[in-house]
Amino acid sequence: MSEAKDTVTTAVYDLLRKAIIEQALKPGMRLPEDTVGEQFGVSRTIARHALVRLENEGLVVARRNRGAVVAEPSEAEAHQVFDVRRLLENEVVRLLCRGMPPIGYDRLVAHIRSEEAVRGKDGPVSIRLSGEFHILLAELTENAVLARYVSEVVTRCSLIMSLYARSHSSDCAVDEHTQIVDAIRSGDETRAIDIMNRHLGAVKGRANFSTEPDDVRSILSQYGKELAQ
Structure with a gap:
């Protein structure tokens, strides 16, 4: 990749990364190469390279038949x-x-x-x-x-x-x-x-991590108490 293209790729990468950090791009959002290229005024190739850099950092995931999406960490x-x-x-x-x-x-x-x-x-x-x-x-x-x-x-x-x-x-x-x-x-x-x-x-x-999966029995038991009243 030429120095000029590398500079543009870095600029697109930086802006996408910023959008993810600022939570404008939410986990699970699709990032089609053509859409990224169109919005930043660059080629799909440059958009693809920027997305690959984000994928290498764990911020984006490439999914079959869906293309790139913002990662959804478990x-x-x-x-x-x-x-x-x-x-x-x-x-x-x-x-x-x-x-x-x-x-x-x-x-x-x-x-x-x-x-x-x-x-x-x-x-x-x-x-x-x-x-x-x-x-x-x-x-x-x-x-x-x-x-x-x-x-x-x-x-x-x-x-x-x-x-x-x-x-x-x-x-x-x-x-x-x-x-x-x-x-x-x-x-x-x-x-x-x-x-x-x-x-x-x-x-x-400040993260809402559940210590164990929700149990349908315990959930329904709470509503069952209301029915019994």
């Missing part, structure tokens, strides 16, 4: 993704407690200000900025491999929350992000990791 996969995210972000916090780039705190504070600016105003942007805060933390470790994996897992968490979340609280996210930065600044790895784990636990807690 509950089991969702739990696995959050488990991996916790492990990766613990390492991020550990590395940053041991050394932060000179302008690292300035960048983090500026990002939190951006989050505060949309607090309670723009849900989709708030969701995207919340995820980008964690990606920025990973980038500041200056470990490119770790940053890439964190970016992928954070994005997949956004997709999971789009499918399962009961609510998104930008107020909680901003406050918790400030606590994380303060903890890292203190250099106390144990405290910083504990705060990060509680934060990620709160994020996961």
Whole structure:
């Protein structure tokens, strides 16, 4: 692929990824190549390459006779993704407690200000900025491999929350992000990791995961009690 086509493909990929993160494109939505190409003013080939990149990140699934659709993670996969995210972000916090780039705190504070600016105003942007805060933390470790994996897992968490979340609280996210930065600044790895784990636990807690499948007997028994009255 030529450099020009690669640049256009990346631009289409970035915009589709943004639409998924901001929950404009919902899990299960079809993404036909011709429709993507038409809406972005690009060829089907470029649209296909962009969709393949998203598929490689687990954000899109290619289904026989249906083409590409936004992924619909199962509950089991969702739990696995959050488990991996916790492990990766613990390492991020550990590395940053041991050394932060000179302008690292300035960048983090500026990002939190951006989050505060949309607090309670723009849900989709708030969701995207919340995820980008964690990606920025990973980038500041200056470990490119770790940053890439964190970016992928954070994005997949956004997709999971789009499918399962009961609510998104930008107020909680901003406050918790400030606590994380303060903890890292203190250099106390144990405290910083504990705060990060509680934060990620709160994020996961906003998802409506059922611990076991609904039992038709238990459901009907509740309505049966009304009949008996």
